[in-house]
Amino acid sequence: MTRIIHKEDKGPMQIKVGNESKWICMCGLTNNQPFCDGSHKKTADEEAGKVYQYNPDGTRTELK
Numbered sequence: 252m253t254r255i256i257h258k259e260d261k262g263p264m265q266i267k268v269g270n271e272s273k274w275i276c277m278c279g280l281t282n283n284q285p286f287c288d289g290s291h292k293k294t295a296d297e298e299a300g301k302v303y304q305y306n307p308d309g310t311r312t313e314l315k
């Protein structure tokens with residue numbers, strides 16, 4: 252099964268667990284859900300108003 256999800260965040264959300272910081276993925280690209288693994292860096296050059304699809308082979312396709 253495949254699911255397409257619309258995400259606009261380009262970075263993680265920090266939460267505190269006791270005195271420890273945890274970084275939750277908000278971009279949807281991590282391979283370590285729910286935690287950020289740095290994959291959001293791929294979104295740095297996205298342009299406003301455009302839609303991108305991130306493919307399993309690591310490539311990105313501009314949809315519009």
Ligand code: FES
Binds near residue numbers: 276
């Ligand atoms: S916010 Fe998704 S990988 Fe960092």
